[in-house]
Amino acid sequence: NVSSHDLKVSDHKHHLHPFTDHGALGVDERRVISRADGVWIWDSEGNRMLDGMAGLWCVNVGHGRQEIVEAVRAQMSELSYYNTFFKTTHPPVIELSEMIAEIAPEHMNMVFYGGSGSDANDTVFRLVRYYWDLMGKPDKKMILSRHNAYHGSTVAGASLGGMGGMHGQGNLPVPGIHHIAQPYWFGEGMQTGMSEDEFGLWAARELERAIDEIGEDKIAAFIAEPIQGAGGVIIPPATYWPEVARILKQRDILFVSDEVICGFGRTGEWFGADTYGLKPDLMSIAKGLTSGYLPMGGVIVSDKIADVLHEKGGEFYHGYTYSGHPAACAAAIANLAIMKRENLVERVRDQIGPYFRKKWLELGDHPMVGEARMKGLVGALELVPDKADLSKRFGDVGKVGTIARDHSFNSGLVMRAVRDSLIISPPLVITEEETDQLVASARQALDLAWADVRKQG
Ligand code: PLP
Numbered sequence: 352n353v354s355s356h357d358l359k360v361s362d363h364k365h366h367l368h369p370f371t372d373h374g375a376l377g378v379d380e381r382r383v384i385s386r387a388d389g390v391w392i393w394d395s396e397g398n399r400m401l402d403g404m405a406g407l408w409c410v411n412v413g414h415g416r417q418e419i420v421e422a423v424r425a426q427m428s429e430l431s432y433y434n435t436f437f438k439t440t441h442p443p444v445i446e447l448s449e450m451i452a453e454i455a456p457e458h459m460n461m462v463f464y465g466g467s468g469s470d471a472n473d474t475v476f477r478l479v480r481y482y483w484d485l486m487g488k489p490d491k492k493m494i495l496s497r498h499n500a501y502h503g504s505t506v507a508g509a510s511l512g513g514m515g516g517m518h519g520q521g522n523l524p525v526p527g528i529h530h531i532a533q534p535y536w537f538g539e540g541m542q543t544g545m546s547e548d549e550f551g552l553w554a555a556r557e558l559e560r561a562i563d564e565i566g567e568d569k570i571a572a573f574i575a576e577p578i579q580g581a582g583g584v585i586i587p588p589a590t591y592w593p594e595v596a597r598i599l600k601q602r603d604i605l606f607v608s609d610e611v612i613c614g615f616g617r618t619g620e621w622f623g624a625d626t627y628g629l630k631p632d633l634m635s636i637a638k639g640l641t642s643g644y645l646p647m648g649g650v651i652v653s654d655k656i657a658d659v660l661h662e663k664g665g666e667f668y669h670g671y672t673y674s675g676h677p678a679a680c681a682a683a684i685a686n687l688a689i690m691k692r693e694n695l696v697e698r699v700r701d702q703i704g705p706y707f708r709k710k711w712l713e714l715g716d717h718p719m720v721g722e723a724r725m726k727g728l729v730g731a732l733e734l735v736p737d738k739a740d741l742s743k744r745f746g747d748v749g750k751v752g753t754i755a756r757d758h759s760f761n762s763g764l765v766m767r768a769v770r771d772s773l774i775i776s777p778p779l780v781i782t783e784e785e786t787d788q789l790v791a792s793a794r795q796a797l798d799l800a801w802a803d804v805r806k807q808g
Contacts, residue, residue, distance in 0.1 A: 355395040358383050369504075382760075387414035390778045390785050392765070401764045401789050405778045408580060408612045408729070409638035412689045413780040419644045419685040426681035435464070435675040443680035450687050451636075451651060454621045459634065461657045464649040464675040468611035468637035469503025471648040472574070475633055476507040477669050479572040479605050482656055485663045488568070491604075495561055495573040497533045501581035502574065502609055502635075511574055514582075529565060532557040533579060534587035537722045537733050542742055551588025555595045562602055572605035572632075577623025580612035580776070583769040584731035586724050592627040605632040605656075611648070615639030616690060616779050618727035619700035626727070632656055642686045647679035695779045699727050706783055710790045711775070717794065719755075719801045728781070732773045732793075736804070745771050745804075755800035762799070764792035 353361075356379065363378045383395035390413055392402045405411060412419075426443055433441050444464070452460040463478070465471050476494065483491035494511065496502065502511040509517045510524030513533070518524055532554045533539070540550035562570060577592070579585035599606050608631035613623025615638070620626045622634060632655060637648030652660075660667065673679070690696065698704075708725040714732055715723035721735035734751055737743045745751045752768035759766045759773065767774040773796075777789065 355383060358395060389413045389415065390781050399763065400760065401777075401785065401792065403759075403765050403775050403777050403789055403793075404767050405776055406643050407638070408617070408776045409641075409643035411615055411617070411639040411779045412642045412686055412693075412695065413778040416642070416644070416685075416689060418689060419642070419682050422681045422685035423645065423678050427678050430677050432677060434672060436670055441675075441677055443677045443684060444675035447675075447680045447683050447687075450684060451649075454687070455634070455651050456622070456624065456630065458630065458655070459651045459653045461652045462649050463652060464647065464679075465671050466646045466673050466676070466679075467503070467648045468609075468635060469505040469508040469648075470671060471611065471635040471637055471650050472502045472511055472609065473505050473507040474650045474669060475572075475574065475607050475635055476511065478633065478650065478652075478656070478667070479607065481667055481669075482605065482659060483571050485659050485665070490569055491571045492527050493565055493570045494528050495558065495570060495604075496528060496530050497575055497579070498530050499533045499535065499582040499585070500530075500574075500576060500579055500609075502576075503611075529561060531561050533582065533585060534591040535579075535583070535585045536588055537724075537741075538583070538585075540588070547588045548590045551590035552594050554587070555591050555598065558595055559598045562598070562604065567602055567604065570602075570604045572607050573599070574607040574609055576609045576611075577613045577627050577629070578618060578726060578729060580729065580774075581769070583772050584724070584729055584774050584776075586726050592629060596629055607631060607633045607635065609635045610651075611635055611637045612729070612776070615642075615687075616696040616699050616727070617729055617776070619696070619704050620727075621696055640686070641679060641682040644686065645676075645679040645682040647676065647683055690779075693780070699779050703779070703781060703783065703786070704728055707777075707781070707786050710786055714790065714793060714797065717797045717801070719751075719797055719804065725775075728779055729774075729776045731769070731775070732797075734771045734773065734797075734800075751800060751804060754803055755796055758799040758803075759793065759796035762792040762795045764789055764796065766793065766796070 359378050359381050385395045386393040448462045451462050496511045498513040500513040502508045513530045534554040536547050608624040610622050614636050618626040624631050632653045634651040641647045704727050711725045711730050712723045719734050720732050721741050722733040749770050752771040756768035
């Protein structure tokens with residue numbers, strides 16, 4: 352029976368946290384999350400909070416699903432580990448691959464597995480270049496990505512990503528990656544004098560301009576999240592994706608949809624690419640694949656690429672010890688079975704998604720909210736100092752977002768701050784009643800943060 356304080360002291364001494372400023376994190380400031388059920392989590396002091404982030408955008412079927420626990424237990428007693436290198440395979444990885452092929456777009460039927468979204472994008476980084484080698488076009492090496500994208504924390508993932516802070520550490524990006532504009536209307540478009548639709552077209556045509564400048568014969572692929580998640584839930588203007596699709600159709604480069612957040616129902620279809628009518632050559636997946644019950648990621652491969660791998664032959668020198676881990680496969684199979692049985696994707700598209708969106712957009716009337724946006728079950732609130740002039744921003748970027756996020760935690764709701772916006776991405780099983788509670792807590796957090804802002808002038 353270790354006390355909550357003792358746990359925190361030990362954590363402080365021995366645990367190096369990801370994405371954490373250890374200089375600023377006081378011992379007792381940390382929260383020890385000790386239990387979870389449905390959309391709720393409890394900390395070691397017994398406080399209950401609504402998990403508005405589904406963990407890290409991943410617990411799509413909600414916490415505490417015994418069906419997944421049982422499936423993993425059963426798999427582990429039958430075959431807890433075997434690898435999938437060379438010629439070996441096993442029943443759960445075969446069953447899972449078939450399930451994924453069934454829900455993926457029709458032209459995508461094979462899956463390469465890893466342990467996370469980051470290593471999925473490492474696979475992408477190597478596979479797109481290998482594909483062009485096989486096609487006899489070894490000069491096609493450059494990968495296009497976007498500013499403010501998040502594609503993971505490995506060297507390739509952070510390089511493909513477009514986050515300045517991450518590039519600053521570790522001398523990234525590695526060579527061979529070129530970043531173009533993001534379709535961020537509230538953050539970057541509004542200030543240009545263009546309409547939202549014009550800005551969407553402009554941002555899409557940045558892709559065309561980059562291809563013309565660099566040369567199509569030098570470019571392997573373009574990678575993008577259908578909705579940029581960690582960058583701040585950037586829902587593109589309606590004109591953006593159709594124009595990108597038009598450009599991609601005319602150009603001989605691969606398109607990679609990073610579905611690590613958007614996949615598995617988050618945007619109201621199985622994949623974000625379905626939501627926006629895109630036809631990817633590769634899709635990176637992770638998170639919602641297992642709802643976070645066990646670590647697993649991968650890359651869904653189109654027939655176009657799979658056919659070349661089959662026809663040309665030769666070994667792709669790439670794989671992970673835990674590629675297709677049987678226990679993770681069992682978790683994914685049980686997770687997808689729940690999603691199908693409970694019609695969670697349709698639920699997001701037709702029922703709870705529209706309900707949540709309506710309630711969430713009502714927060715747009717708050718004096719500190721410059722924009723409320725939501726697609727499927729992922730959304731954001733842009734916080735501004737003066738609603739009458741939406742071009743104005745808070746001076747110390749990120750400070751007010753953090754204050755509002757902390758108030759939200761204390762009001763019993765986990766949201767995330769990205770700069771001065773608040774992000775929401777709840778489990779797909781959230782009910783209407785829980786949605787009402789969530790929105791009430793969010794409003795309370797906004798009121799408290801707004802009072803702080805006014806106090807400080
Ligand atoms: N790609 C996207 C779009 C993500 O949002 C993330 C994680 O948030 C990743 C890749 C990396 O996934 P992981 O944290 O599982 O390595």
